[in-house]
Amino acid sequence: MADRDVRLADPVRDDEAVESPPLRLTGVGVRYGSTVAVASADLEAYAGEFIAVTGHSGSGKSSLLWAIGGAVEADGVVRLGDDEVSDRAQAARLGIEVIPQGSALAVLLSAHENVALPLLARGVPAEQARRRADAALASVGLEESGSHLAEELSGGQQQRVAVARGLALRGRVLLADEPTSELDHDNRERVLALLRAEADRGAIVVMATHDPEAAAQADGEVRLDDGQLETVRVPRG
Ligand SMILES: Nc1ncnc2c1ncn2[C@@H]1O[C@H](COP(=O)(O)OP(=O)(O)OP(=O)(O)O)[C@@H](O)[C@H]1O
Numbered sequence: 001m002a003d004r005d006v007r008l009a010d011p012v013r014d015d016e017a018v019e020s021p022p023l024r025l026t027g028v029g030v031r032y033g034s035t036v037a038v039a040s041a042d043l044e045a046y047a048g049e050f051i052a053v054t055g056h057s058g059s060g061k062s063s064l065l066w067a068i069g070g071a072v073e074a075d076g077v078v079r080l081g082d083d084e085v086s087d088r089a090q091a092a093r094l095g096i097e098v099i100p101q102g103s104a105l106a107v108l109l110s111a112h113e114n115v116a117l118p119l120l121a122r123g124v125p126a127e128q129a130r131r132r133a134d135a136a137l138a139s140v141g142l143e144e145s146g147s148h149l150a151e152e153l154s155g156g157q158q159q160r161v162a163v164a165r166g167l168a169l170r171g172r173v174l175l176a177d178e179p180t181s182e183l184d185h186d187n188r189e190r191v192l193a194l195l196r197a198e199a200d201r202g203a204i205v206v207m208a209t210h211d212p213e214a215a216a217q218a219d220g221e222v223r224l225d226d227g228q229l230e231t232v233r234v235p236r237g
Pocket residue numbers: 032035036037055056057058059060061062063064101208210
C-alpha cells in the first residue's frame with residue numbers, strides 16, 4: 001500500500017487526545033508450520049475501550065497481538081478504520097504501538113534513551129522527545145532512573161520502562177503483552193491505571209494477560225483456548 005493511501009498517525013503532535021478509528025479483525029489466523037496458534041479470530045474494538053485477552057500459556061495471546069500489530073504473517077484481515085494492516089512498519093505508521101512481552105529493551109542504552117529513541121525515529125523533535133520520555137518515565141515511577149542503563153534495572157523496572165516507551169508513542173492502538181507480569185501489587189495497579197488512561201484519551205488498548213485480577217480491570221475480555229477466540233465480556237455490555 002502506498003504511503004499516501006495510509007491514514008498516518010502523527011506521533012509528532014504533542015496533544016494527548018486521539019480518536020482511534022475502529023479496530024476490526026475478520027478471520028484472523030496465525031500458524032507456525034503445523035501449529036495453529038490463532039484460528040480465525042473475529043474481534044471489534046472502539047476508541048476508549050480497554051480489552052483483555054486471556055488464556056493459558058501457549059493459547060495464542062501473543063500471536064493474536066502480533067497479528068494486530070502486523071508483526072507476524074496472518075490469515076484474514078486486520079483493519080484500523082479503512083486501512084488494512086499489512087506489516088509492522090505500516091502498522092506503526094497507522095499508530096499501532098506495542099509493549100512487548102519481556103520488555104525487549106536495548107540493555108546498553110539508558111532507560112531514558114530506550115524511551116526517547118523510538119520517538120526520535122518517528123520524527124519527534126529532540127526536545128519534545130526528551131520531555132515526553134521524562135513524563136512517561138515519571139508516570140511509571142522511574143523519574144530517578146532515566147540515566148541508568150537498562151541492564152542495571154530490575155526485571156520489574158525494565159518492564160515499567162517498556163510500558164513508558166509504549167505510552168510515550170501515544171498511539172491510536174496500544175498492544176500490551178503481559179505488561180504487569182513482573183510487577184508488585186502497587187506497580188501493577190499503576191500500570192493498569194495508565195492503560196485505562198490511554199483508553200480514556202481515545203486509544204484502543206488490547207492487553208494480553210494471564211492475571212485474572214488485571215483482566216477484571218479491563219472493559220471487556222476475550223479468551224483464547226488453544227487458538228479459539230471466545231468473548232467473555234463485551235465492553236459495551
Ligand atoms: N515463532 C514461533 N514458532 C513456532 N511456534 C510458535 C512461535 N511462537 C509461538 N509459537 C507457538 O504458538 C502457540 C501460541 O503461542 P503464543 O506465544 O502466542 O501464546 P501465549 O498465549 O502468548 O503464551 P504465553 O502466555 O506463554 O506467553 C504455542 O503453541 C507456541 O508454542
